[in-house]
Amino acid sequence: MLAWLLSAALASTTWSGVPDTAGTVDAGEVVVRLPYGRSSVGLSEKTELMVIPLDVPLRGTRVGVEHEVGSTQTWTVSVVPSAAMKWSGGRVSTRVDALAARTWTHHRAHLGLSSDARLLRQTTLGETRTVAWSLERVDVPLTVAWDWMPDGASGRTMVRTKLRTPLHDEGEALNWLTAQAGWLRRCGAKQRLHIDLGVGTLVGQPTEHIFLGDYSHTLVMAWPRVDVWLQF
Amino acid sequence: MRVHPSVLLGGALLSGCVTSLRPFNDDFSEETPERALSLAVDRLSDVYSFTAWKGLDWPAIEAELSEELDENSDPDTIFRKLAQSMPDGHVSIWNDDRDRNPCPEADGSLGFRVARTDEDDLVVVHVDRGGSAAIAGVQPGDRFDGRAGSSAEDALAAAPLHCSPLGLATVDRQEAVAGVLVGRGPLGASVDVQIGGQALVLEAVDREGAWRHQLGLQAANERLSARMVGDGIGVLAIGWEDTVLSEEGFRRRLKGLWRQGARRLVLDLRDNDGGTDQTAANIVGTFTDRSWFYETITMYDRRTERQAEVSEVWVEPQELRWDLPVVVLVNGNTVSSGEGMAMMLARFPDVEVVGLEGTAASFGSAGSSMKLPGGWTMSYPAGRSLDRRGRIQLDSDASLTGGVQPTLPVPRSVDNLVADAQDPDNHLIELAIELGLGGR
Numbered sequence: 001m002l003a004w005l006l007s008a009a010l011a012s013t014t015w016s017g018v019p020d021t022a023g024t025v026d027a028g029e030v031v032v033r034l035p036y037g038r039s040s041v042g043l044s045e046k047t048e049l050m051v052i053p054l055d056v057p058l059r060g061t062r063v064g065v066e067h068e069v070g071s072t073q074t075w076t077v078s079v080v081p082s083a084a085m086k087w088s089g090g091r092v093s094t095r096v097d098a099l100a101a102r103t104w105t106h107h108r109a110h111l112g113l114s115s116d117a118r119l120l121r122q123t124t125l126g127e128t129r130t131v132a133w134s135l136e137r138v139d140v141p142l143t144v145a146w147d148w149m150p151d152g153a154s155g156r157t158m159v160r161t162k163l164r165t166p167l168h169d170e171g172e173a174l175n176w177l178t179a180q181a182g183w184l185r186r187c188g189a190k191q192r193l194h195i196d197l198g199v200g201t202l203v204g205q206p207t208e209h210i211f212l213g214d215y216s217h218t219l220v221m222a223w224p225r226v227d228v229w230l231q232f
Numbered sequence: 233m234r235v236h237p238s239v240l241l242g243g244a245l246l247s248g249c250v251t252s253l254r255p256f257n258d259d260f261s262e263e264t265p266e267r268a269l270s271l272a273v274d275r276l277s278d279v280y281s282f283t284a285w286k287g288l289d290w291p292a293i294e295a296e297l298s299e300e301l302d303e304n305s306d307p308d309t310i311f312r313k314l315a316q317s318m319p320d321g322h323v324s325i326w327n328d329d330r331d332r333n334p335c336p337e338a339d340g341s342l343g344f345r346v347a348r349t350d351e352d353d354l355v356v357v358h359v360d361r362g363g364s365a366a367i368a369g370v371q372p373g374d375r376f377d378g379r380a381g382s383s384a385e386d387a388l389a390a391a392p393l394h395c396s397p398l399g400l401a402t403v404d405r406q407e408a409v410a411g412v413l414v415g416r417g418p419l420g421a422s423v424d425v426q427i428g429g430q431a432l433v434l435e436a437v438d439r440e441g442a443w444r445h446q447l448g449l450q451a452a453n454e455r456l457s458a459r460m461v462g463d464g465i466g467v468l469a470i471g472w473e474d475t476v477l478s479e480e481g482f483r484r485r486l487k488g489l490w491r492q493g494a495r496r497l498v499l500d501l502r503d504n505d506g507g508t509d510q511t512a513a514n515i516v517g518t519f520t521d522r523s524w525f526y527e528t529i530t531m532y533d534r535r536t537e538r539q540a541e542v543s544e545v546w547v548e549p550q551e552l553r554w555d556l557p558v559v560v561l562v563n564g565n566t567v568s569s570g571e572g573m574a575m576m577l578a579r580f581p582d583v584e585v586v587g588l589e590g591t592a593a594s595f596g597s598a599g600s601s602m603k604l605p606g607g608w609t610m611s612y613p614a615g616r617s618l619d620r621r622g623r624i625q626l627d628s629d630a631s632l633t634g635g636v637q638p639t640l641p642v643p644r645s646v647d648n649l650v651a652d653a654q655d656p657d658n659h660l661i662e663l664a665i666e667l668g669l670g671g672r
């Protein structure tokens with residue numbers, strides 16, 4: 001069993017900029033979320049540069065850009081190309097997310113399609129030392145999320161339920177999914193403390209090869225997170 | 233209280249699909265010994281992962297132990313025998329009271345240990361310096377003829393295996409511990425033994441050392457260690473493999489050996505105490521350039537009351553690859569994911585497994601436990617490891633055979649057994665180099 005890290009990032013008062021959620025921060029706005037969250041700077045009204053200092057599954061840092069390709073009062077669609085490198089330099093992930101969100105007064109639905117290609121940098125110790133890159137894995141997950149915002153889109157509390165399943169993953173797909181339930185809250189206006197309490201698990205036949213711990217302890221993993229959010 | 237449907241959806245998914253897959257942790261410590269024995273057997277007959285595979289007859293086990301409990305009213309012995317009724321290296325029993333005598337039948341040392349050779353002879357392979365046997369003139373290599381009027385074979389068969397705090401999954405493991413126990417007795421007792429054609433009376437004296445160590449059930453002292461032992465040969469020992477620290481430490485030491493000139497490797501998995509399956513798989517992945525199926529892990533599902541598949545583990549190529557000759561060293565204390573590593577490495581081309589004996593044949597998933605009266609706690613596996621066809625792998629079956637057998641077995645000659653007992657750190661490594669790396 002595998003529990004996925006809940007995404008904690010909450011951006012502006014409209015909740016835009018959350019991973020798996022279409023939407024960007026405003027131009028010139030800087031949001032820093034540490035230690036796990038996604039930090040962003042608005043490059044324009046439709047584009048933000050984002051950094052995830054700790055990409056847990058890869059054990060590295062991710063950098064990318066989110067660009068809104070279309071938006072109305074209720075709909076937002078964006079694409080997020082990003083790349084991450086493991087701190088050891090041994091793995092690189094190149095990912096593109098296509099995201100759509102539909103917002104109602106107290107609810108929001110999300111649909112996300114991603115393509116993640118992971119490259120392995122293998123150092124071989126033979127009579128001599130050689131280094132070679134190879135394609136290690138291609139993962140194409142589909143994400144569906146549902147947010148409940150009891151105080152509306154500008155409120156302080158959001159309850160998120162998210163399901164994620166691979167359409168393609170090393171020749172096997174759709175035989176497992178991850179289910180998450182999270183509670184997110186923010187405090188204050190500019191300097192905010194985001195508390196994200198959640199639990200995640202994997203249902204079905206896993207092909208995911210990354211364990212976050214001993215399987216006997218990860219059947220259900222509660223994952224409280226605290227991200228400090230500073231807005232300038 | 234209002235609960236939104238999205239919360240209910242998440243909760244239903246989590247509770248319905250996951251919470252039924254949990255190890256059991258029972259507390260029967262407040263029950264009478266008779267009632268606790270009955271409850272323990274009920275639980276084990278329901279959920280122990282290998283009842284059918286090992287051919288265990290729980291009603292018969294309970295009847296025998298209950299009768300014995302009625303006769304001598306010694307619950308300590310009964311609970312230790314209950315643990316030993318499961319031939320499984322993942323079964324262990326211990327007492328919260330560290331001062332409690334773990335096994336009065338064998339708490340004194342006669343000062344010698346016995347093992348069986350390839351020629352089926354039982355010989356003394358180790359004599360404690362300054363012990364009763366040494367004082368009586370017993371030498372390593374002497375033939376063991378018997379004890380207390382019994383033949384050597386009968387003495388071995390009568391050894392109180394329930395003194396072992398660990399389950400013994402194979403005939404070889406049981407005989408190895410019996411070979412230790414025939415050299416022990418109640419503290420202060422005088423025991424008649426026949427060794428090398430002589431009748432001796434040896435006193436069972438107090439010898440220091442942990443009980444598990446005294447029985448030859450060593451666990452490794454270090455997570456990882458590495459050293460050069462000769463021209464271009466490195467030895468990397470893995471004691472246990474539990475987290476990413478093990479993986480990173482392993483790679484760091486492997487690179488260090490290569491930088492020191494190692495072009496051949498002895499991977500020492502003797503006394504490996506196991507760890508996390510994925511960590512073990514990742515260590516093995518250092519020796520291959522393609523993916524290999526490692527195992528399907530199962531666990532008892534409380535909802536269906538059957539073993540359910542929990543996850544698959546694969547060996548994947550890692551960031552560091554060792555593409556030079558390797559020989560793997562194992563012994564009877566190589567257990568769990570330590571065996572898993574040996575199992576996978578034995579499938580790789582140009583990798584040999586060397587040892588005097590096979591591994592512990594215990595690859596199930598540890599995790600369940602029960603507290604018993606008198607301060608006893610017994611742990612046992614919660615799940616199994618299956619191969620790609622869904623068959624149990626490595627765990628011993630009803631014939632008490634299983635585990636990873638050496639592809640290049642070290643001859644169990646008197647010389648090898650005695651040398652291994654006297655110099656366990658080096659003798660087998662020298663043989664592994666000679667047998668597994670000679671000419672490569």
